[in-house]
Amino acid sequence: MKKLSLLTTTAVVFALSVLPTLALETGIEYGTFTGLGTKDLREGVMTIVNVLLGFLGILSIIIILWGGFRWLTSGGNEEKVGEAKKIITAGIIGLVIIFTAYAIATFVVQQLISATGAG
Numbered sequence: 001m002k003k004l005s006l007l008t009t010t011a012v013v014f015a016l017s018v019l020p021t022l023a024l025e026t027g028i029e030y031g032t033f034t035g036l037g038t039k040d041l042r043e044g045v046m047t048i049v050n051v052l053l054g055f056l057g058i059l060s061i062i063i064i065l066w067g068g069f070r071w072l073t074s075g076g077n078e079e080k081v082g083e084a085k086k087i088i089t090a091g092i093i094g095l096v097i098i099f100t101a102y103a104i105a106t107f108v109v110q111q112l113i114s115a116t117g118a119g
Contacts, residue, residue, distance in 0.1 A: 042109050049105045056098050064091035 067087030074080035
């Protein structure tokens with residue numbers, strides 16, 4: 001078992017050390033030849049951030065709706081109402097964190113673009 005673990009670790013380290021060298025040999029033109037486009041890296045990163053934060057925003061809205069449903073179906077039971085309030089509060093805190101992360105990411109990317117003179 002130890003030999004297999006050592007062999008796997010060695011293969012992973014070797015692969016991770018060789019892959020950057022192979023990537024450099026292909027060149028930037030290879031990406032446009034394959035149809036990947038010439039979009040700026042910063043714009044690509046911001047697109048990924050927007051998609052991920054959008055997904056997390058939808059998830060937090062679903063959590064808030066789930067808490068509301070739990071509250072509606074509690075039947076006046078104070079314990080279930082308290083649990084539903086905690087779920088709704090957690091969803092709202094999640095939304096605040098997501099909006100803050102979006103604002104910070106947008107600010108950082110805009111500052112990078114203006115600092116490098118790309119914009």
